[in-house]
Amino acid sequence: MRKFILRYLIPRIIQYLTLIFVGITVTYIIPRLAPTDPVEAQVSMMIARGNTLDPQSVESMRAALTDLYGLSGNPVEQYFAFWGRLFRGDLGPSLNNFPTPVSKMIGQALPYTLRLLIPAVVISFIFGNLFGALSSYYPANRALNVLEVVGQVVRSIPYYIVAIVLLVVFSYFIPIFPFSGAYPIGTRPDWSSIDFILTYLEHAALPAATLILVGFGGWFVGMKSLTSNIISEDYVVYAETAGLSKNRILVQYIMRTAILPQFTALAMVLGTVFSGALIMEVVFGYPGIGSLAIRAIYNNDYSMIMGITIYSIIGVATAVFIMDLLYPLFDPRVRYQ
Amino acid sequence: MTLLSVQNLHAYYRTEAYGISRTVRAVDGVSFDLFPNEIYGVAGESSCGKTTLIKVISGSIKHPLKAFEGSVNYNFGDYKVDMLQISQSELRRNVRWKRISYVMQGSMSVLNPVRKVIKTFEDIVDTHEHITDKNEFLQRTRTHVNRLGLPTDVLNAYPHQLSGGMRQRVAIALATVFQPALIIADEPTTALDVVVQRGVLHMIKDIQATSNNTVLLVTHDMAVHANVADRVMIMYAGRIAEEAPTESIFNAPLHPYTQHLINSLPVIGEKSTKASLKGSPPNLADPPSGCRFHPRCPYVMDECRTVAPDLISVKERHRVACHLVKEGSQ
Numbered sequence: 001m002r003k004f005i006l007r008y009l010i011p012r013i014i015q016y017l018t019l020i021f022v023g024i025t026v027t028y029i030i031p032r033l034a035p036t037d038p039v040e041a042q043v044s045m046m047i048a049r050g051n052t053l054d055p056q057s058v059e060s061m062r063a064a065l066t067d068l069y070g071l072s073g074n075p076v077e078q079y080f081a082f083w084g085r086l087f088r089g090d091l092g093p094s095l096n097n098f099p100t101p102v103s104k105m106i107g108q109a110l111p112y113t114l115r116l117l118i119p120a121v122v123i124s125f126i127f128g129n130l131f132g133a134l135s136s137y138y139p140a141n142r143a144l145n146v147l148e149v150v151g152q153v154v155r156s157i158p159y160y161i162v163a164i165v166l167l168v169v170f171s172y173f174i175p176i177f178p179f180s181g182a183y184p185i186g187t188r189p190d191w192s193s194i195d196f197i198l199t200y201l202e203h204a205a206l207p208a209a210t211l212i213l214v215g216f217g218g219w220f221v222g223m224k225s226l227t228s229n230i231i232s233e234d235y236v237v238y239a240e241t242a243g244l245s246k247n248r249i250l251v252q253y254i255m256r257t258a259i260l261p262q263f264t265a266l267a268m269v270l271g272t273v274f275s276g277a278l279i280m281e282v283v284f285g286y287p288g289i290g291s292l293a294i295r296a297i298y299n300n301d302y303s304m305i306m307g308i309t310i311y312s313i314i315g316v317a318t319a320v321f322i323m324d325l326l327y328p329l330f331d332p333r334v335r336y337q
Numbered sequence: 338m339t340l341l342s343v344q345n346l347h348a349y350y351r352t353e354a355y356g357i358s359r360t361v362r363a364v365d366g367v368s369f370d371l372f373p374n375e376i377y378g379v380a381g382e383s384s385c386g387k388t389t390l391i392k393v394i395s396g397s398i399k400h401p402l403k404a405f406e407g408s409v410n411y412n413f414g415d416y417k418v419d420m421l422q423i424s425q426s427e428l429r430r431n432v433r434w435k436r437i438s439y440v441m442q443g444s445m446s447v448l449n450p451v452r453k454v455i456k457t458f459e460d461i462v463d464t465h466e467h468i469t470d471k472n473e474f475l476q477r478t479r480t481h482v483n484r485l486g487l488p489t490d491v492l493n494a495y496p497h498q499l500s501g502g503m504r505q506r507v508a509i510a511l512a513t514v515f516q517p518a519l520i521i522a523d524e525p526t527t528a529l530d531v532v533v534q535r536g537v538l539h540m541i542k543d544i545q546a547t548s549n550n551t552v553l554l555v556t557h558d559m560a561v562h563a564n565v566a567d568r569v570m571i572m573y574a575g576r577i578a579e580e581a582p583t584e585s586i587f588n589a590p591l592h593p594y595t596q597h598l599i600n601s602l603p604v605i606g607e608k609s610t611k612a613s614l615k616g617s618p619p620n621l622a623d624p625p626s627g628c629r630f631h632p633r634c635p636y637v638m639d640e641c642r643t644v645a646p647d648l649i650s651v652k653e654r655h656r657v658a659c660h661l662v663k664e665g666s667q
């Protein structure tokens with residue numbers, strides 16, 4: 001156990017923290033290389049709106065904004081002040097929705113994205129891999145061949161097209177699902193009411209279906225190509241010669257080894273959940289991180305973009321870190337050492 | 338009593354693409370018997386039909402391989418079966434592993450890389466004799482493995498933690514869990530260094546001596562046959578060239594091909610260079626007429642080019658297919 005902590009856990013924690021540190025530092029530097037000054041932009045925007053301001057109040061506003069945006073002092077001081085605020089969970093105010101803090105807005109949007117994306121990713125992972133493996137093990141099965149064609153086709157269509165098609169078909173021509181949003185406009189989220197949860201699920205159905213369909217195709221095709229190499233491996237042929245049942249061979253001999261790279265891919269996908277499903281959320285008007293990010297990009301909302309990017313960096317790094325720790329459980333060839 | 342009787346077996350690979358069919362005559366008119374309690378060696382260079390022969394007699398015929406003629410009959414005493422007629426489910430239930438087991442070519446990689454060795458034992462035992470008492474199974478497997486001279490630790494190891502020789506021994510241990518009547522070993526010592534080869538061969542010999550079963554040992558390595566086999570069959574281009582007890586075949590080989598194989602073995606102290614046969618094994622999709630060895634035979638006669646020689650008995654248990662040798666003569 002001591003050896004595990006010293007030789008395996010600690011180096012990986014260091015790696016994990018370094019990754020986050022470098023990622024956030026780069027996120028900090030890039031906007032500062034941009035030739036625009038957000039303070040001047042804000043001030044000139046106010047002046048352009050026609051407000052008559054005396055020079056003194058312009059000056060004090062400039063100072064207040066500079067302080068708010070964390071732009072006072074030299075770059076090194078700014079950088080340390082930035083980390084100091086980050087540790088307190090303060091990502092600064094949203095420039096667009098001034099003065100609402102970025103962290104509060106993300107905190108409101110994130111649950112919608114997570115509740116939608118995590119189940120969708122997990123469902124498509126399970127079914128895609130299962131049917132992908134089945135389809136390469138039973139190449140003559142009609143139903144599986146049809147499924148493969150569906151997977152291939154859906155996977156090669158951009159997911160926002162799938163989203164729009166589903167929307168047009170199931171909300172317009174056959175109006176069984178609502179058009180947009182996470183719940184009807186005018187209602188307040190009430191998680192104790194069954195009715196609200198049902199409408200919530202109804203609103204989530206089409207976005208989730210899009211993600212599951214597209215994800216299913218990807219996992220299916222990936223698993224199929226992974227397993228098609230494994231079914232001719234010596235140990236599979238041997239298991240067949242030894243008379244083992246097909247189910248046992250499929251699960252313990254084929255899927256067990258083929259699934260390993262898929263787990264790595266799953267970690268990456270789960271990590272990117274924190275940046276939302278941009279265009280999909282816009283198509284369905286879903287109030288998640290994706291919509292927030294798109295709006296921030298349109299409105300040059302630097303602090304919001306940075307906030308979302310930081311969440312995304314931490315999300316991916318954490319997912320990879322957790323997968324790193326779990327990997328030896330799946331693959332005994334990787335040892336804690 | 339014979340354990341296995343193969344009569345006039347013809348097994349071809351037939352592929353058809355765009356209306357053109359191609360037939361590879363991998364096993365073409367092979368007859369031989371296996372008796373209980375012997376080690377029978379099958380020798381021959383690559384692509385002479387050794388592995389195809391094993392596939393047919395172990396019942397692993399898969400498209401494009403097909404047995405067109407002949408019979409493969411087993412007599413296990415209490416149970417008789419024709420391998421060319423048996424159904425897949427019966428093969429799995431009654432024959433595989435319980436009566437015929439198989440040490441595959443490339444046994445180094447027959448173990449599932451992500452599971453412990455004991456799990457592979459468990460899968461095989463559970464498939465053929467439903468495991469009810471886990472402790473009893475563990476105990477039995479440990480005893481079995483120890484009896485073969487393997488440490489108990491190998492059971493809890495993953496394949497990548499074992500050496501090549503160890504993995505080969507585990508494959509042999511897996512093949513012998515049920516004390517089958519016939520063990521087919523396809524190139525069990527290939528890709529092992531000589532010291533490990535010796536250990537593996539000893540293990541096969543010991544198993545055979547204690548359980549009195551039959552081992553069908555296939556390898557191109559004549560030195561292995563000289564050390565282990567009781568009888569040896571030499572195959573050439575899908576046919577039997579010669580078959581005899583090991584001693585007679587090494588002391589008095591009759592077929593020119595056998596003579597070449599044996600002369601090519603190094604002898605300690607000998608300084609002369611070894612002559613190699615010119616040419617390569619024939620293409621089995623288009624084999625030579627007459628005796629299939631004639632294009633490479635140093636004693637070739639006119640008769641050889643047109644008439645295929647029959648496999649004749651020259652002595653007791655010594656059969657050879659060559660026009661140079663006449664029935665009953667020496």
